[in-house]
Amino acid sequence: MGTRPGARFAVYEAGRGGLAAGLALLPAAADACAVCVEWGREWQGLNPGFYWSAVLLTVLPFVLVAAAGVWLHRLVSMADQPSASTRPPRADSRGLTGPAPDRPPGPTAVTDARRKSR
Amino acid sequence: VGVLVFLVAEGMLFGGFVAAFLVFRLGSPAWPPPGEPRLPVGLTALNTAVLLLSGLAARWAIAAHERGDRAGLRRWLGRAVLGGATFLGIQGFEWARLVRFGVTASSSVYGASFYALIGAHAAHVAAALVWLAVLLGQVRLGRTDRPGAGALGAAALYWGFVVLLWPLLWGLVYLW
Numbered sequence: 001m002g003t004r005p006g007a008r009f010a011v012y013e014a015g016r017g018g019l020a021a022g023l024a025l026l027p028a029a030a031d032a033c034a035v036c037v038e039w040g041r042e043w044q045g046l047n048p049g050f051y052w053s054a055v056l057l058t059v060l061p062f063v064l065v066a067a068a069g070v071w072l073h074r075l076v077s078m079a080d081q082p083s084a085s086t087r088p089p090r091a092d093s094r095g096l097t098g099p100a101p102d103r104p105p106g107p108t109a110v111t112d113a114r115r116k117s118r
Numbered sequence: 119v120g121v122l123v124f125l126v127a128e129g130m131l132f133g134g135f136v137a138a139f140l141v142f143r144l145g146s147p148a149w150p151p152p153g154e155p156r157l158p159v160g161l162t163a164l165n166t167a168v169l170l171l172s173g174l175a176a177r178w179a180i181a182a183h184e185r186g187d188r189a190g191l192r193r194w195l196g197r198a199v200l201g202g203a204t205f206l207g208i209q210g211f212e213w214a215r216l217v218r219f220g221v222t223a224s225s226s227v228y229g230a231s232f233y234a235l236i237g238a239h240a241a242h243v244a245a246a247l248v249w250l251a252v253l254l255g256q257v258r259l260g261r262t263d264r265p266g267a268g269a270l271g272a273a274a275l276y277w278g279f280v281v282l283l284w285p286l287l288w289g290l291v292y293l294w
Contacts, residue, residue, distance in 0.1 A: 049144035053137030060133040064126045071122060 121272040125279050128242070132283060135235045136290065142231050143294070154228045155219045157292045158212060165208045166288050169243075172201025173281030176250070180274050188257070195254045198277065202247040209240050232291060239287055242280050249273045 143149055150156060176198040182190030216232075223233040250273055 046141065046145035049141035052144065053140045056140065057133055057137050060130060061126075064129040068122045068126050072119070 121275050135238055139231045139235055142227050151228050154226060155221060159292055161212060162288060162292050165205055166285060168201050169205045169281055169284050172198050173278060175201060176274050176277045183270055192257050195257065199247060199250050199254055202243055206243055235287060235291060239284060246277045246280050250277060
């Protein structure tokens with residue numbers, strides 16, 4: 001007499017779910033430590049030690065990747081900024097790019113003079 | 119980017135060492151354990167200052183390189199290497215004293231955790247020092263017009279990691 005594979009899989013999954021729920025509801029069982037073997041009375045602070053080391057190792061990858069990301073972002077934004085030598089001259093309030101009084105008469109100045117003479 | 123990925127992996131390596139140290143440090147009722155010597159704070163504080171100054175010198179070497187100041191690059195890179203070598207020398211002296219006191223990697227958990235954590239850092243300092251010394255040799259001999267910006271930047275980044283890691287380890291192992 002055989003059972004359908006789908007049904008067997010469902011029973012297996014239900015069993016796994018039940019086991020997980022059981023462990024979650026029994027904290028004493030979930031708290032079992034695989035490496036806590038006969039530490040003796042002088043090692044009473046071991047649980048906080050395991051706790052803080054687990055917290056450190058959980059948080060550290062995120063901190064490191066975030067730090068690397070910030071570093072890369074900083075590099076990219078610095079590379080995007082044009083350097084002083086390549087930056088175009090800043091325009092003033094009149095839209096002129098150079099110091100107006102010292103500017104030699106260029107083609108624009110010549111056209112202006114012709115317009116005035118007309 | 120390659121060095122950055124490598125440094126993230128290095129960070130996890132040291133995270134593992136620190137986690138192991140935390141387990142032993144918090145698990146023990148007294149630290150250092152009875153019969154074990156206290157670690158010297160004064161000498162290592164001086165050593166911390168030396169390493170931080172060396173990191174600053176490497177930073178200034180990069181700044182000189184960016185300005186195109188070859189003499190400045192040579193001078194500051196030389197000082198960074200000198201600072202790193204001084205740090206390692208003082209570490210070696212301190213380790214010799216600890217070994218004379220009977221603290222070895224196999225003597226106790228105290229010794230094992232100390233040498234694993236501080237020894238791993240010293241190995242990194244030594245590796246970074248070799249890297250910086252090779253770059254300094256290239257600059258001094260003038261074999262290359264200037265070291266590749268990538269090589270110098272990567273070495274400085276690695277050195278910065280090693281330098282900035284030390285105050286954390288020092289606070290954890292020597293001061294706490």
